[in-house]
Amino acid sequence: QKEVEQDPGPLSVPEGAIVSLNCTYSNSAFQYFMWYRQYSRKGPELLMYTYSSGNKEDGRFTAQVDKSSKYISLFIRDSQPSDSATYLCAMTYDNAGKSTFGDGTTLTVKP
Amino acid sequence: DTGVSQDPRHKITKRGQNVTFRCDPISEHNRLYWYRQTLGQGPEFLTYFQNEAQLEKSRLLSDRFSAERPKGSFSTLEIQRTEQGDSAMYLCASTSGGIQVGTEAFFGQGTRLTVV
Numbered sequence: 001q002k003e004v005e006q007d008p009g010p011l012s013v014p015e016g017a018i019v020s021l022n023c024t025y026s027n028s029a030f031q032y033f034m035w036y037r038q039y040s041r042k043g044p045e046l047l048m049y050t051y052s053s054g055n056k057e058d059g060r061f062t063a064q065v066d067k068s069s070k071y072i073s074l075f076i077r078d079s080q081p082s083d084s085a086t087y088l089c090a091m092t093y094d095n096a097g098k099s100t101f102g103d104g105t106t107l108t109v110k111p
Numbered sequence: 112d113t114g115v116s117q118d119p120r121h122k123i124t125k126r127g128q129n130v131t132f133r134c135d136p137i138s139e140h141n142r143l144y145w146y147r148q149t150l151g152q153g154p155e156f157l158t159y160f161q162n163e164a165q166l167e168k169s170r171l172l173s174d175r176f177s178a179e180r181p182k183g184s185f186s187t188l189e190i191q192r193t194e195q196g197d198s199a200m201y202l203c204a205s206t207s208g209g210i211q212v213g214t215e216a217f218f219g220q221g222t223r224l225t226v227v
Contacts, residue, residue, distance in 0.1 A: 006153075041221075042221070043219050043221050046215055090153070098156045100156070104151075104153055
């Protein structure tokens with residue numbers, strides 16, 4: 001079993017919809033939680049990172065962490081066609097800073 | 112400095128050949144990471160450097176793989192005697208520190224390796 005499991009998708013929504021992307025994890029030592037966006041054949045781009053349980057908002061994006069349930073989510077409000085990409089959750093637990101990634105959810109936002 | 116740079120972007124090689132990839136991190140970043148990503152999977156950690164010191168290697172990094180970061184600047188990843196299973200995207204990332212400040216990892220565009 002993988003340490004980080006991500007809802008596989010793919011996900012297809014109409015423009016303007018609210019999108020929910022989710023990951024669960026098994027290692028309670030994870031301390032930092034990140035969401036990356038990856039366009040086809042490109043490197044991942046950091047969207048948000050959080051440390052504690054709770055919500056963090058940045059524009060149309062909200063990251064939510066529930067450490068008690070080992071569950072994290074990324075919400076995208078008013079989704080746009082330009083949001084179409086693969087979204088990767090990632091987690092870090094040690095001073096090395098190396099990350100364990102989920103396998104990604106591919107999102108398509110249709111105009 | 113516009114970000115993490117990787118070269119080449121694409122590499123096609125015959126099985127059994129050696130290949131070398133280069134990564135130039137963001138100039139003030141002292142930590143550099145190598146990841147491998149296959150189709151439909153998330154990136155998997157291979158190894159990382161703090162300045163010129165290689166501090167950790169994943170079990171994924173077989174003896175055919177070697178990474179260096181001379182002088183703590185650019186890094187190279189070499190694969191000897193390539194196998195078809197080595198076909199993947201090889202990603203480099205850099206950060207300015209450890210877990211307290213360095214979780215903002217910036218990735219390069221990757222080197223896509225195809226072994227035929």
